[in-house]
Amino acid sequence: MATDARALGTHEAITPDWETVKAWTKATFTRERMAEVALCAATVTVTGAVLLSLHRAMEHYIILGF
Secondary structure, X not given: OOOOHHHOXXXXXXXXXXXXXXXXXXXHOOHHHHHHHHHHHHHHHHHHHHHHHXXXXXXXXXXXXX
């Protein structure tokens, strides 16, 4: 297994630069696709937060009528 000498002892050489990632994203995807991905990520995040809150509420609180 070969290792890049610049990667030894630092994490900066291994992880991509944020500007490089942004440039690749802009060159690869359209603005509409980036908006769709952002909307999807936000939807999944909010849904997860709501479900986690509901799960905690059902564990710790008595729900009348059941």
